Amino acid sequence: MSITQTLSRPESDVLAALDGRREAMIETVVAWSKINSGSTNLAGLERMVEVLAPRLAALGGELAIRDPAPVEAVDSQGRLTPQPVGRNLHLVVRPDAPLQVLLVGHMDTVFQADDPFQDVVWREPGVLNGPGVADMKGGLLVILEALAAFEQSPWTDKLGYQVVFNADEEISSFGSGPLLANAASRAHLGLVYEPATTPDGVLASARKGRAAFTLVARGRSAHAGRNPEDGRNAIVAAADFAVRASALNGAREGLTLNVARIEGGGGTNVVPELALVRLETRVASHEDRHWVEAELARLAREIGAARDLTLELHGRFTRPPKPFDARTQALFETVRQCGADLGQPISWQATGGCCDGNNLAAAGLAVVDTLGVRGGAIHSPAEFLIVDSLVERAKLSALLLMRLAAGDVAAP
Numbered sequence: 001m002s003i004t005q006t007l008s009r010p011e012s013d014v015l016a017a018l019d020g021r022r023e024a025m026i027e028t029v030v031a032w033s034k035i036n037s038g039s040t041n042l043a044g045l046e047r048m049v050e051v052l053a054p055r056l057a058a059l060g061g062e063l064a065i066r067d068p069a070p071v072e073a074v075d076s077q078g079r080l081t082p083q084p085v086g087r088n089l090h091l092v093v094r095p096d097a098p099l100q101v102l103l104v105g106h107m108d109t110v111f112q113a114d115d116p117f118q119d120v121v122w123r124e125p126g127v128l129n130g131p132g133v134a135d136m137k138g139g140l141l142v143i144l145e146a147l148a149a150f151e152q153s154p155w156t157d158k159l160g161y162q163v164v165f166n167a168d169e170e171i172s173s174f175g176s177g178p179l180l181a182n183a184a185s186r187a188h189l190g191l192v193y194e195p196a197t198t199p200d201g202v203l204a205s206a207r208k209g210r211a212a213f214t215l216v217a218r219g220r221s222a223h224a225g226r227n228p229e230d231g232r233n234a235i236v237a238a239a240d241f242a243v244r245a246s247a248l249n250g251a252r253e254g255l256t257l258n259v260a261r262i263e264g265g266g267g268t269n270v271v272p273e274l275a276l277v278r279l280e281t282r283v284a285s286h287e288d289r290h291w292v293e294a295e296l297a298r299l300a301r302e303i304g305a306a307r308d309l310t311l312e313l314h315g316r317f318t319r320p321p322k323p324f325d326a327r328t329q330a331l332f333e334t335v336r337q338c339g340a341d342l343g344q345p346i347s348w349q350a351t352g353g354c355c356d357g358n359n360l361a362a363a364g365l366a367v368v369d370t371l372g373v374r375g376g377a378i379h380s381p382a383e384f385l386i387v388d389s390l391v392e393r394a395k396l397s398a399l400l401l402m403r404l405a406a407g408d409v410a411a412p
């Protein structure tokens, strides 16, 4: 299908400007991906704030750098300790316009400052390999370029927006969670710029919910030879919990549970008094979420009582399940139509992965959360970005914003 038949003249004009942005976008994504911004690298995340703030400010509106909410994690001694996370960027443009859109991207990556994967190289012509090129330095750039293009359209007064660039998505957005929830409460729909789920651009529809838990088993130490009967073995209790928790796998359709790590113990002549089990679980529905929470709490209670020691369960669902409801599906159909008019075939599939889209959906928004670039192998040293998708995806979002603003399509 020919582009000129399906795009209006003002739409074509706005989108044509993006064609000239290809080289600048490639250069920018390379530069940003060379800045290490692992979730724990606060200096690197501040550097990202420095380079992104002027780009956001150029769109107009009001820009703020927001401190994260306090975050705590269970350390290897079973103690809750503060966990430093980075600051977040929040832009508000035309908050009084009739339609309000929330665009979200994360500045952090899973590659920390000491990771060997730091450089960006061409894997082959048109394909960049580097930390965060797809997840999601490329996505941040798509947001900025799409909005800059939209600002040149005739419909700007009809649509206002917020942009949140957060610093802790890869570690569950504890610090940016309240900011995201507050921003969502003032928006009609959410657009998140995670990379597409496949290199040819398939979007994620339903997403499972995810919880991470740490079980802290506190027993009593004793000499393994002189008075073992006085001891209460925390490792054995933790292991009992691990085995029985793991047996919940598949107890509900789509429920998975991964016992990921056990910590504790010391010399072989000491009954261990402390052990930790770290696990995560993923579920497809809200009912399953409540069910697995109750089951894990019951196991902790029962094993603690039977073995005469204390089992504390820390953690919660940081990513609620994201169902694919009718309202969300309608928004996806709109994206598909925009794609079709640009010669970009759009499809979608459910995924077990989760992201900030889960939380925006839980806050009541219809959300498309894979509007970022095409690429793959994310969270691995093979991560890649197909550079043609930078302009392509910027056009897709710019057209979506224009059509929402023009009222050509119903907003959810």
Ligand SMILES: [Zn+2]
Residues within 6 Å of the ligand: 106, 135, 136, 169, 194, 195, 355
């Ligand atoms: Zn991501």
